[in-house]
Amino acid sequence: GQQVMQIPQYQHVQEGEDFTTYCNSSTTLSNIQWYKQRPGGHPVFLIQLVKSGEVKKQKRLTFQFGEAKKNSSLHITATQTTDVGTYFCAGRDMDSSYKLIFGSGTRLLVRP
Amino acid sequence: GAVVSQHPSRVICKSGTSVKIECRSLDFQATTMFWYRQFPKQSLMLMATSNEGSKATYEQGVEKDKFLINHASLTLSTLTVTSAHPEDSSFYICSVGGSNNSPLHFGNGTRLTVT
Numbered sequence: 001g002q003q004v005m006q007i008p009q010y011q012h013v014q015e016g017e018d019f020t021t022y023c024n025s026s027t028t029l030s031n032i033q034w035y036k037q038r039p040g041g042h043p044v045f046l047i048q049l050v051k052s053g054e055v056k057k058q059k060r061l062t063f064q065f066g067e068a069k070k071n072s073s074l075h076i077t078a079t080q081t082t083d084v085g086t087y088f089c090a091g092r093d094m095d096s097s098y099k100l101i102f103g104s105g106t107r108l109l110v111r112p
Numbered sequence: 113g114a115v116v117s118q119h120p121s122r123v124i125c126k127s128g129t130s131v132k133i134e135c136r137s138l139d140f141q142a143t144t145m146f147w148y149r150q151f152p153k154q155s156l157m158l159m160a161t162s163n164e165g166s167k168a169t170y171e172q173g174v175e176k177d178k179f180l181i182n183h184a185s186l187t188l189s190t191l192t193v194t195s196a197h198p199e200d201s202s203f204y205i206c207s208v209g210g211s212n213n214s215p216l217h218f219g220n221g222t223r224l225t226v227t
Contacts, residue, residue: 001172031213042205043156045215088155092213100146100210102156 002027002093004103012109019079021106023072023089030092032065032072033100038085046074079110114140114208118219125196125226133191133222135206141186142208146216147179150203162189162206196226 003026013019023032031050035043047056049065049072056063062075072089089103115138125131135145143164148156160181161169168181180192193200203223207216 033215035216042218042221043216045217048213048215050213090216099158099161100216101158102148104155107153 002091002101004089004091004101006087006089006103006106008106009104010107010109012111013079014111015081016078019076019083019108021074021087021089021108023074023091023103025070025091025093027070027093027095029069030094032069032089032091034063034072034074035088035090035102036085037088037105041085043088076108079108081110081112084108084110114138114142114217116206116208116217116219118206118222120222121220122223123225125224127197127226128195130192130194131196131224133193133204133206133224135189135191135208135219137187137208140208140217142189143186144208144211145183145189146207146210147181147189147191148205148207150205150221152203156205159191159204162191193224196224198226200224201226 006023033048034046037043047063052069053067054065060077064073086105086107088105090100117136119134145162147159149159150156158171159174162181162183164183170176183189203221205221207218209216
């Protein structure tokens with residue numbers, strides 16, 4: 001079945017440093033979404049990418065969707081303590097459009 | 113986005129008892145709702161897709177007789193964990209949305225602890 005992996009599993013950075021998480025799918029995706037889950041909370045939708053090679057920005061966050069639509073990345077510039085949480089990518093397989101499969105997640109900790 | 117209310121937020125029960133979790137879509141008529149389970153420090157795993165007025169669709173490896181899902185109206189889906197055991201202790205989250213590539217909106221989740 002479809003698998004979505006993320007690396008790294010965990011990253012601890014100093015406030016102000018940059019952070020990147022990478023997402024890789026075993027199958028081609030129709031689109032990819034990114035969610036953030038704060039400790040003890042529920043996932044909150046950040047953004048959706050649909051087009052091959054698409055790049056979107058939200059303030060200090062930059063999201064990319066690979067040309068082959070099998071990978072994606074989230075880059076945070078100059079991390080802040082409010083960025084703490086687990087970031088999940090989630091993708092829909094081309095053949096199973098109703099089902100959203102979540103990646104393994106990257107847990108970000110930021111030292112003040 | 114859709115507002116999703118999930119209740120209870122936390123429940124502790126004894127082994128062998130059943131627990132019902134409610135998921136309400138407050139401002140969105142949801143013909144489909146999704147139930148996820150998340151173990152500590154792990155990802156969200158889709159358990160089942162709840163379909164209004166018909167049977168739920170369960171993912172491989174999820175026992176339909178253990179995790180009973182009812183979706184009787186466009187605003188309410190329930191998940192009942194029957195004869196709960198300690199290994200069922202987890203964070204259960206429902207969500208709505210997802211059609212036409214729209215994002216999922218999650219409830220606040222239910223943390224189940226089975227003693």
